Amino acid sequence: MGSGASAAPQKALLIGCGIAGPTLAMFLQRIGVEAVVYEAGDEPRDGAGAFLNLAPNGLAVLETLGIVADVEKYGTHTTSTAFLNHKGKVLGENPAQTLLIKRGLLNKALREAAQDRGVRIEFGKSFESLEHTATGVVARFADGSTAEGDFLVGCDGIHSKTRYTVLPEAPRPEYTGVIGTAGYTRSDQAAPADGVMRMSFCLKGFFGYQTIPGGEIYWFENFHQAAEPGRGELDKVAHETWKKQLLAKHRNDHHPVSAIIESTESGIIGYPIYDMLSIPRWHRDRVCLVGDAAHATSPHVGQGASMAMEDSIVLTKCLRDLPTPEAAFAAFQSLRKERVEKIIKEGRKTGNQKAAANGFQRAVRDLVLPFFLKIGVKATDPVYSYRVDWDEPVRRAAPVQA
Numbered sequence: 001m002g003s004g005a006s007a008a009p010q011k012a013l014l015i016g017c018g019i020a021g022p023t024l025a026m027f028l029q030r031i032g033v034e035a036v037v038y039e040a041g042d043e044p045r046d047g048a049g050a051f052l053n054l055a056p057n058g059l060a061v062l063e064t065l066g067i068v069a070d071v072e073k074y075g076t077h078t079t080s081t082a083f084l085n086h087k088g089k090v091l092g093e094n095p096a097q098t099l100l101i102k103r104g105l106l107n108k109a110l111r112e113a114a115q116d117r118g119v120r121i122e123f124g125k126s127f128e129s130l131e132h133t134a135t136g137v138v139a140r141f142a143d144g145s146t147a148e149g150d151f152l153v154g155c156d157g158i159h160s161k162t163r164y165t166v167l168p169e170a171p172r173p174e175y176t177g178v179i180g181t182a183g184y185t186r187s188d189q190a191a192p193a194d195g196v197m198r199m200s201f202c203l204k205g206f207f208g209y210q211t212i213p214g215g216e217i218y219w220f221e222n223f224h225q226a227a228e229p230g231r232g233e234l235d236k237v238a239h240e241t242w243k244k245q246l247l248a249k250h251r252n253d254h255h256p257v258s259a260i261i262e263s264t265e266s267g268i269i270g271y272p273i274y275d276m277l278s279i280p281r282w283h284r285d286r287v288c289l290v291g292d293a294a295h296a297t298s299p300h301v302g303q304g305a306s307m308a309m310e311d312s313i314v315l316t317k318c319l320r321d322l323p324t325p326e327a328a329f330a331a332f333q334s335l336r337k338e339r340v341e342k343i344i345k346e347g348r349k350t351g352n353q354k355a356a357a358n359g360f361q362r363a364v365r366d367l368v369l370p371f372f373l374k375i376g377v378k379a380t381d382p383v384y385s386y387r388v389d390w391d392e393p394v395r396r397a398a399p400v401q402a
């Protein structure tokens with residue numbers, strides 16, 4: 001900790017073992033803070049969920065930790081992204097390279113790297129409530145157990161219990177009007193494993209896929225739906241129901257969209273997409289939020305995981321260089337807020353552009369998209385090229401008013 005801190009080693013309670021939790025724990029270990037990660041799930045769910053693309057800015061954080069190879073071994077590279085219209089005409093290409101990885105495997109890679117470094121991770125610990133003591137915090141879990149630490153960080157995702165508990169006035173996640181679906185399959189009708197992610201503006205939705213070496217196809221689909229589904233409602237939709245619905249939506253789109261959906265034998269999932277454009281404050285007393293808990297973005301710009309990683313290194317630097325957790329949390333928020341909110345806004349805009357269009361709108365889009373794509377690629381430069389210098393010291397920030 002910073003120069004004003006006591007000599008005793010600090011103990012951090014990290015709530016949630018997704019992406020931010022284990023990444024932050026590894027950084028904190030570097031500055032001599034003992035971090036214990038408490039995860040609500042009873043056991044790791046390495047096979048669960050969809051997939052994501054880890055952008056160069058996220059990979060740069062992993063490089064600082066020296067764990068790029070540990071993560072890369074579970075993924076494959078996307079060497080470019082091609083954008084197509086519903087007829088299969090290529091409208092443009094984004095040459096940025098990212099790491100394509102199943103979400104569960106990214107969690108596994110980070111968890112394993114943290115455990116290899118001696119980080120303690122406890123499963124079956126669902127955070128419930130918090131008490132402040134004279135010197136720190138006590139977290140209470142649903143199983144009745146408690147844990148005491150000098151400070152607590154909520155790494156518990158978009159529906160963060162930490163945020164609801166500590167900052168009850170914070171805005172709630174907003175449904176963006178988009179439903180996501182995703183699946184895995186194999187099909188000889190799809191493009192080969194050439195490193196290209198193909199994304200199509202379809203007649204009634206947006207479809208993306210990439211074939212990875214070995215032949216597995218990762219695909220996702222987004223469609224607009226004004227009504228927000230109830231919590232957990234989409235988890236109950238059966239694979240065959242999704243398949244039927246998606247085949248009906250995509251029957252007039254270019255080959256091989258329907259073939260990919262048709263070949264998917266099991267496991268199609270659906271999820272409502274949420275974001276939070278802005279949360280006025282991310283911390284109170286000895287508690288701070290990071291990752292989706294502080295600034296959830298929709299997946300359309302592929303930045304949520306990378307931002308959670310950036311948060312981890314920046315927050316640790318603040319804790320290293322500033323005298324108290326409170327000062328560190330204030331500096332952390334002021335260093336991060338503008339960047340992440342810009343990205344969240346961009347994500348919302350991109351999601352809206354995926355909406356189905358009429359014939360005229362499609363024709364205009366096909367005409368202007370190549371031009372806008374070039375601008376878009378330029379706009380992602382500052383996002384992708386962002387690097388946090390571990391050695392550069394952090395200066396104190398003005399505290400954020402409640």
Ligand SMILES: Cc1cc2nc3c(=O)[nH]c(=O)nc-3n(C[C@H](O)[C@H](O)[C@H](O)COP(=O)(O)OP(=O)(O)OC[C@H]3O[C@@H](n4cnc5c(N)ncnc54)[C@H](O)[C@@H]3O)c2cc1C
Binds near residue numbers: 161306
């Ligand atoms: C379909 C989809 C596609 C995406 N695609 C991309 C992409 O391409 N690129 C990208 O960068 N990002 C993408 N994202 C976003 C990315 O997944 C998130 O931004 C990222 O996971 C946030 O990390 P986190 O650690 O903050 O939260 P999470 O990864 O959500 O982890 C939160 C953890 O906290 C645990 N938890 C929750 N409540 C409690 C509690 N009360 N007590 C203890 N533990 C708790 C959860 O079980 C979970 O393990 C996508 C998201 C989705 C849904």
